[in-house]
Every structure is written in C-alpha cells, then in structure tokens.
Amino acid sequence: MEPSAKPAPQPDLSATQQCVMCGMCVPHCPTYALSRNEADGPRGRISLMLGIHQGRLEADEKVIEHLDGCLSCRACERICPSKVPYGALIDAGRAHILATSPERGAGMRRLRDALLLRPARLRLVGLAARLIQALRLDRLPMPGRLKRLALLAPPLAPALRAGDHYPATGIRRGAVGLFLGCMGPVFEAENLRAAIRVLNAWGYDVHVPPAQGCCGAMHQHGGAPDKGTSMARQAMQAFAGRTLDAVVGVSSGCMAQLTEHGGAAAFELTDFLIRHLPDPMPALNPLPRKVAVHLPCTQRNVLRTGDTAVDLLKLIPELDVIELPGNDRCCGAAGTHMLTHPEQADALRAPKIEAFQALGADQLASTNIGCAMHLGAGLRADDRKAEVIHPVRLLAEALRIP
Template sequence: MNDSMDSMPLENPQHRIAALADQCVQCGLCLPVCPTYALDGNESESPRGRIAIAAALARGQVSASAALREPLDHCLGCLGCERVCPAGVRYEALLIETRALLGPAPERPRFLLEIVKRPRLNRWVQRLARWTGASHWPRRILPASWRAALALASSHNTSKPNPSPPLPRKVGRKAGIVALFPGCAASVQDADAERAAQTLLTAAGFQVVRMPAFCCGALDRHDGAIREGDAAAARLQRAWTKSGADCLVTVTPGCLSTLRGALPGVRVDDPYRLLAEHIDELSFEPLPARFALHVPCTQANVARSDTALMQLLQRIPQLALTRLPAPPYCCGAAGSHVLQFPERAARLRESVLMQIETLDVQGLLSSNMGCRLHLAAGLQEKAPALPTLHPLTLLVQQWIPS
C-alpha cells in the first residue's frame, strides 16, 4: 500500500476498499465457482478480476468509466467465491463498498424498483396488469427491463397450492418469540410462504410476531444506493425494537445478509434451521411425488440452511427429491440483475433449465422469490410448464395439525 493510502483514515471508503482487496492472495480458487466467469470466460468477470478493478479504483490508479464498472455491475453477488476463499476475503463487503463509491448505474431501472420496493404499489400494479391483460401486451415495443418484469409477473402462481391450514390453537411449549419480516416484494409474491412459515413455526412451539412489510434495503445497498439503504436499515431497527422478539426470520434468503448487517448481535435466519431444531414437533402426510430442488445461491452461501431444508423435506414420506447441481450454476435472477441485464439473466438461467429438463419430476422447489419467478418464466416457455413452489408452501400442505 502506498504512502497516500497509509495516511488515509479508516473511515475513508477508498481506504476500506483497498484494505479489503489486499486480503486477496490471487489464488484463483474462486474462478470455478463464479457463474459470470463461466458465462464469459473473461478474467474481469471473475471475483479476482473485480477485486483488482476495485483496488485500482480505490487507489486512484484508474478513473471510473462505463467499461470499467460493467464487470462490477454484472456481479450477481452469489458469494460462491466467499465460501471457497482460503484467505477469507470479505467479497460482499468489498462489492458493496465499491458500488457505493461509483453510485447507482445510469441504466438502473429505478422506476421498476420503486414499484418492487413498495408492497401496496406492487400489489396495485399487479392487479392492474392482470385486469388489463398486461401479459399479452406487445412486448417488442417495451424496454428490455419492462419485458423482463412482465415475464416475472406473468410467471406468478404457476401452481395453485391449497390454502394454508389455520394456525394451531394450542402450542405444546414456548420455544421463543420470532419476528417474521415480510420484506417488500416477498410480502406480495411470497404471501403463501409467509403464512406457511407462521403456521409451521407456531406448530413448532414459537410465538410469531409479524413485522410491517417494507424493503430491508438489500436492492439499494447492492446497487450502490447507500443513502436509501441506510434509511431502510434505520426503519428496520425501529421495527425490530418494537417487535420484542428473540430472533428474526425471513422466507427470502436474498434479504438475509442485509438484515444481519442492520441488526448486529441479533439472530437473523430463514425458518428452516429453527424448524429443524424442533423437528419432532412436526409430522407430515405422505406425498408420492418427485420434485427438483433448486437451492438459491444466498441460501447455500449466506443462510447456509440447505442441510436443514433437506432434513425437513425428507420428513415428508414418499417424497423424492433431486437437488440441482451447485456452482457455477446460478439462475441469474440476483435481485435487480434480472431487470437490469435481462439477456444475461436469461443466458445464466438456461443452464439451470437444461438440468431440470433432464429430470423426471412433477414440480420445482426454490426458496428465493426472484429465483423461483425467474425459473418459472423460463419454464413457461416450455411445454408443458412445470409447477413451481416455495418449499414452505409444500411443507405446510403436507403438515398434519396436532
């Protein structure tokens, strides 16, 4: 590190980025698990390449340009690299800091994201789209981001699950108080899964408190809009304090990292680990069916609850599961990535769809809302379309009330 960097205070963003980049030993073990490197075969589209770009920007060795920031914007934030890194590089922190330094991309679909982040507006727009038959609009005349958004919207409810059973009236023992954070888009698209989580957690002995529905700030923070992300974090902290809960859960693993960052010292998790810890409280009806299980990158690399999820699903008698292969296969949804880079997202998705096509299954399970809708949109182009479900929705359908 040069003298000018040594003289910078730790609070300086460039100094933090340079310090994070210096952790990288350039071993290249991240390359085989990086979906964008597999897609492009370009070093700049790898974690190692992006770290080098971030370091050069932080040290003033290069100036920000559209060509230089493109690989940083292309990053999916899947964190497969962080999981295999022998040097413990905090890649997510480096990516967020660097994107904050650059600011949001000019082509960021701000209007669409504002709809996504506001549950009431999101719900109203979806109802309007269904009423006007938006899925049949001539998409060729629309911008690519809007075409992608319509494809996601039309892929919702590709299966029609049974209504969730009523909440258990009696709880065998009190396992603790859990705050269920609905999020923004998840409170609309994953409403069935959130009701399922509340039912199953209650059956497992937890008291569930539902927090207000709003954006946690993940979309903003990962896109470089740090001011908006900080405002969302402050709102989350106030809502958490009012909840009086022991821990916080979300059914969307894509929010976990942001929630944990905003609530240091608080147990923040998805429901699977909590349910697995009290698995003896739950019983399930047999289901003679075969499902493919897609484990989202954030569930595998952030929540790290895939083992707990498998443990729960295997409690359903006669259910056969085939887990789709792990990295570098990523579906390409990745928060706003599917809207900002729909063509790249479709190319990344194709490798996952090809895996599914080789399987003889009756449905697809995926716990991340964006992944599930993105995959469902691709599957709808096939004939016939494969039903998609949140794993919690399937679990509650087979749950035996006690």
Template sequence: MSPRLPPDASLPHPERFLATDSCVQCGLCLPHCPTYLQSRQEPDSPRGRISLIQALARGAIKADARVIEHLDGCLVCRACEDMCPSRVPYASLIDAVRSELAGNTRPAGPQPLESRVLRQFTRSRKLRRLVYAALRFWQDSGVDRWGTQFADALPAGLGRLHSLMPKLQKTPLIDMDAQTGMDSSFDEDTDKPTVQLFTGCAGEVFDRATLLSAHTVLMYLGYRVVVPEAQTCCGALPLHAGDETSAQALAQTNLAAFTPTLPILSTASGCGATLKDMVSWHGNAAAPLAHATQDICSFLLTADWSGIAWPKTDLRVAVHTPCSLRRVLHADSDVLALLARIPGVNTYEIARNDQCCGAAGRYMLDHPEMADTLVADKVADIARTAPDCVVSTNIGCSLHLQAALRRAGHEVEVVHPVTLIARLLPPLATTNDVA
C-alpha cells in the same frame, strides 16, 4: 448500479478498499465465478474485478463504460469468498465500489424515475399494496395476455419484467402487529414460544402465499407468530445497486421494528442473508438483529414434529439452493433435512446446484442474457428429471426459475419448501395436540 456513468468517475474514498491488498491473485476463485466461466475474460472474474477496484482507488484508471460493465456484471453470488484462502471480503468491496461510483456520479436534482420508484417500493407498504392490486387487475382482466402476445414490442425492461411476473392468487397479506420492537413484551399472556416473521418487500407483492404458509406452519407447530407492522425491506436491492443511503435508512427502520431477543424468521434467503450480514454493511449496532435472524427452514428443523399423522403421499421434489442460503446463511443442507421428515417426499438436488441461477436480485432484469444463460442448465435438468415440483428458498430465484421453465414450455411449479409443507400438513384435529 447503472452503466450510465460519465467517463471521469473515480473513487472519492480510496481508504475503503484497503482490503483489496489481501488478494494474492492466486486465481482459485476463477473456476467458481459464473460470469468468468461464461465470458472467460479476466475482468469478469473476482480477481480481475479486484484489480479494477485497486486501479480505481489509486487513480490509475477512470471508471469508463467498460470498467463499469465489468463491475456491474458481478452477481455477488459470493462463491469466490468460499474458495478464497485469504478471506478477501469480496461482497463488501463490490458493494462499496458501486456505492462510491454511484454517489460520485449521481447528478444533482431529481433522480431518474426508476430509482425513485424502487426507493419508494422498498420503503412504502402502501405502494406495495397498490402494485399488488394493480397486477391482480392486470391479470384478472386479461390485459396481461396482450403483454404476452406483444412482449417483443414492449420496451426491453417492461417486456422482461412482464415475462417474470407470476400468476398472483387472491391471497391476503398476513395480518401485521402494531407493536414496534426493542421490547420483550410480545410473549406476555401466553406460554407459547414467540417468533417474528420477516415479510420482505418483494414477498409482500409476489410471495404472499409463502408468507401465509409460514404463518400457518409455525402456528400449527405451537408458535406465536408476530409480524411487526413497522418492518420494511431488508436493504438488499438498494445496497447492491450502490444506494447505501437508502439501505442504511431501511436498516434503522428494521432495528427499531424487531425485538432482537426473539427469533426473526425469513422466508426469502436473500433477505435473511442481508439481515444476517448487516454488521458488514451497517456496523456493530446491527449485531443483535443479525444474530436473531434465521432462515425459516433452519428454524423449523429445531421444532417438534412428533405426533403428526402425515397423509400418504409420493412426491419427487427437485431442490434448488440459492447462493444466499449456501454462501451466507450456510444452511444449504437444511431444506433436504427438513423435507426428509415428511414420509413419501423424495428429494434430489438439481444439476449444478452450487452455481448461481442468475436471478441475483434485479440482475435478472438488468442482465437478462447472462441470467438466462446461467439458468439454462437448471431448466434442462428439471425438464429431464420431471419432478412433481421444484422448491427454492428465495423469491427472486423462484421467479427466475419459474419464468425460465414457462418460456421453455414446462409447467413445473416452483414453490417455497414451507408452502409444500403447509399443503401436506393434515388437519390440526387429527394430530396429537401438536399445537
């Protein structure tokens, strides 16, 4: 959602916001809202934003720049939902109001270049591969060093984007399977249990190593891994930006791409949370897919890990828990439980692990000052405790944490738990027929 909206913006479908009436204005959400804790302004709290939505729906106020700023400043971390005694569906309300305002004020004719690029990035794997190749050339040629040296001279958005770029390794995108879902033939001609891997749009560009690690670990443990070629973005980026139409189109593509009778595993908890929550924004048709979706760490807890001759290791691992894993997937303890199975891996949670790091999808691009404020405590704790590495289950959080650590002069690697596991697995020949 963009703050560049006209001052006469209003909500064309006020009936969508009847659930705001269930908010009793008790204020229990306030101590858990990251933006309110920073600004101490009521309109930056869930209660305050609900009041703004109610006033917009009644026509009592117009969506001027200040109202938009307060609504746009929400991270959608959903900490308020966990504390709400009335179970107000806050995330659905904030997504809906962004969609209503954006849809009501979007000018006719060609859309801004940024919106068109984002829409194509979420829909086109060809574009994502082109972006990956371009970024590799940018880094391998050394041109990116100029971007670092003159970051302050770049336009604000480009400078920020450059600061978040990870060092891309020469990692191929895992092979895709041409079969398209809604049939159960994936597991024919094999007695191996079959799972489906969700790649995600950002994952295909910035997190190929994690996707490859997930594929490796699953196959090591005896699973057949299907990666449907027809899959696409989970829909989180357009959904939280107010573009419901694009999010719905992506949902339809994924519903056709996956087989709902087989597990759908996500390596990015943000993607997994969006898929798991699809019924709330796409309707009951999405229920089978939502039910089949699991975070890969949660799924791996159910696997048979017996017989693995783990090499001797001694690692201190700091665990970051994304809001999507904690608030939506409710699997915040699964990473700790999974890594506890590996001898010599000692884990601890970083400070204020129950509060948003500020990444929140593209929030870290649109609201860099707030995003950097929210991650500062986590960076300070990582610097103080000096772990061997940090693990996080969400690509956006990992990019944000890694960039913040880099800016602070700390060379601590941030990886996905499954990447750490893949690195520590012994050669398959030394196990007792694990696969």
C-alpha cells in the same frame, strides 16, 4: 464565507489489498465461466477496484461494465483462502460508480423506489403482469424490460396483513417474529401463510408487527450500502419490545441482509425449522410426488446454512426430494440483475431449467423470492405449467391439522 460542505466519505476499497491474486476463486465464478474474460471474474474485478483504490485507474465505461456484471453471488468469497470480503468490496465498488456516475442505472433505481414499500402499487403491477401472461400479450412487440417484468410475476394470492398475531397450535414452545419483506405481502402471500401454519404447528406463536419496511438488500448491493444497512436496522426495530425467540423470514436474500446488517439475530425459515424440530413431530401426510430443490446463493454463500430445505422436505413421507443439479452456481436472478443483464441472466438460468426438465420433477422449490420469480419466468417461457414454490408450502400441505 460559507463553511464548505463536508465531503461524503469515500467507499472503502482498501480490502482489495488483501487479495494475493492466487486465482483459486476464478473457476467458481459464474460470469467468468460464461465469458472466459479475466475482467469478468473475481480476481479481475478485484484488480480493477484495487486500481481505483490506488488512484491508477478511472472508473470508465469498460471498467464499470465489468464491475456491474458481477452477480454478488459470493461464490468467490466462500472459496477464498485469504478471506477477502468480496461482497463488501463489490458493494463499495458500486457505491464508487454511483458517486462518480450518478445517472448510471437511475431508471432502475427509480423503478425500485416507485414500487418497494408501496404494496398497493406493487399489487397493481403484479395483476397487470398476470393479465399479460394469461392473454399471452408478451408475444406482442413491447419494450424488452417491460416484457421481462411482466413474465416475472408469480400467481397472486390475497395479500397478508401485517399487525396480526397467530397463536401456536398444540404445546407452546415460544414466539417468533415473521419478517414479510417489501415484496412478500404481494408476491409471497401463500408462502407467508404456509410459514405461519408450520411455525404454529412447531409450537411457536407468530407475531407479524406492522411497519417492518424493506430489508435494504437492493440498496446495499445497488450502490447505496449505507442506506441498505440503515434500512436493515430499521426493519429489525419493528420487532423490538416484543418477547421473541427469533425473527424469521421466508426469503433467504432478505434474511441474509438482516443477518449481516440488521444488528440482531435473524433466521431464514427452513434453517430455523430444522434447528427447532418438535418432539414429537406433528403428523405429516404423505405427498407422493417429486420435487427438485434449488439452493439460492444467499443461503449457500452468505448464510452458509446449506441444504436445510432438502433436510426439511425429507421429513415428508413419500416425497421424492432431489437437489437441483448445478446448485453450486447462481441462477442469474441476483436482485435486479435479471432485469439489467437479461442475456447473462438467461444464460445462467437455462441449465437450471434443463436440469429440472431432465429430472421429470413435478415442482421446483426455492427459498428465495428473486430466484423463484426468475426461475418461474423460465418455466413459463417454456410453456410449462409448473410453478416455483417455497419449500414450506409442501410442509404446510403435508401437515395434518387436527
């Protein structure tokens, strides 16, 4: 007789028992605020996962809908006095859904796997999307998800090559590795170049090792947490064997994933720069304009580094730096959520766009690529010319390079 295959380990939902159902997290939940349905809030979702854990509840269509609607923004986890690890729980909950309904979300996973780690394809998709935007073809009838994808692409710059080394300018203080992210070389090339320029001016050599791969966040939060964790560890391996003070990256979502699951020290760029201000500071040109700063959930609730981008931008003379009102709420991007739950994503984005317009700011800055793309699509849909940029772009612009 053939030995039976070892069953896959069950996703661990036991931490649901840590929740005392006090409800303190509920008013902080953006999806509960929209629907006012207990099952769309953290306490309700934990109750559903507890029911599954205890074998009292099947993950039927209704249950899946409530769990799937979660943004993984972790505002609830941040506020929880009982330290319920909500982020890990909802990741495990999604793994349970995938194990019991493998066809659910298969299209989105196929799209993810077809584009991630394939920069040439990603660039083609980006160019096609920009063409659709330029010719306003999105006004023509086309499938809803395709239209959303087309509106997401930011302006593209020539891709950044991995494998290069950029020496510090001025007095050398150390060396860092720069994590690119799977979408970075295509959609964040300008941000990455600006990061190199500023890190060099801060006195750091910048190493950009090849074969970095993807941080694994989309897998981590998309029903395959084990795969996500192994991708994060593999990404950090690309920096092994080099003498580096830190691994830094421009996207807070990637750096949150690498910090939690990569197994080695990783820093979001603005956090690193504010912790390592040079003395004396390089001269910065005045930038007489107004910038609103959006704070991503990964920075606020996961990395918990706070307003480092605001603190950094306040170093630039004559730059009027304002925190975007409503920064305590998710913008609705939430990884692939902006594609899978378009109505909820748009409802959460709308107050951000209104707040930006009310401020009369010239630019909107965000440290996370997903948020920047989602907010940028919101601005473009409103026919505004403003683009969402990474804060480091302003710093690079203000630097006087001798």
